[in-house]
Amino acid sequence: MYNETTLGLSKIEKALLIILSPIIGALLGWFIPSIAEWAIKIPFIPFEGVFEWIATLESQWVSVIAAVLGMLAGVFFVFYAFSESLKVTITDEQLKLEFKEKATTLHKSEISAIYLEKKELVILSLNGNERFRVPFDAKRDAVSGAFEKHRYPWKDKDPFENQYQRWIADHPDFPAHVNALISARERALKNEESEEAQVLRKDLASQGIVVRDKDTRQYVRIVKER
Incomplete structure (x- = not known):
């Protein structure tokens, strides 16, 4: 079977x-x-x-x-x-994630961590960048048990949680175009434009920036290349 x-x-x-x-x-x-x-x-x-x-x-x-x-x-x-409901199909070799009529397949060898943050499933790539994040209203025990059964790197929390810093306008650690993206995302959060905020999160991930939200405040970390 x-x-x-x-x-x-x-x-x-x-x-x-x-x-x-x-x-x-x-x-x-x-x-x-x-x-x-x-x-x-x-x-x-x-x-x-x-x-x-x-x-x-x-x-x-x-x-x-x-x-x-x-x-x-x-x-x-x-x-x-x-x-709008995420479906995750897990095998010993790969994940298939189906959401909003789109399917994403990830191999176990591409993943460094999987965890739940509030009501979202988060998957990190090998260098710690955010590969996948989507709302997932499921019981934590059922989710952790399924991934651990197939020997995926399940984590109880974000393994990089101590590396985030509060973002402020014109942050000196980031180039101008990154600050512009984060600033635009802050406006989207304040205006409750969730889809735009999600798109900008992905744009930032492509620049090696991972974002965590606390209300309308943004905390960021820079992905370190391996």
Whole structure:
């Protein structure tokens, strides 16, 4: 039997998403007139005008149409949830990481450390650079056990955590173009532009700079070439 371990949504979790999401969406749609009548009684509720308009509609077709739309929204949510959930397939030789319809394969020989930082899975290359980082809402024991089973270099924490320093504008240790990237990422964090911040993190990694976030503050380290 092929020695393989998979981390991600379980079959039960997938089944629950597929079954419950359309049902919940349809129920919310069916009862939307009642929800609207209740909502307009709440002071300072957002979109009050929309709720008032829905509450004035008396035809039963409103509930029927809203239920169908709610069910379709539930179906779209299932596809979204699947695409946003990381799936990791582990063998003794390599990892396959599937996220947002993209697949990345890493060989064990390319990896120096794997660990969880808050709710993110982080994989470091041999020189300590960040090779992969993605949200991963899984139990730590299950994740560590899977990687240790296949003899990957699992770590309880970032092995370089003592090498980070707080970044300040025009930091003297970095060239101007690196400072510009970190500055742009700081703005993205403050503006809650998470996708842009993730892109800039990858750009910095290509320059040999690894970033850790604490709120909107950035702590950085320089990768030492081996």
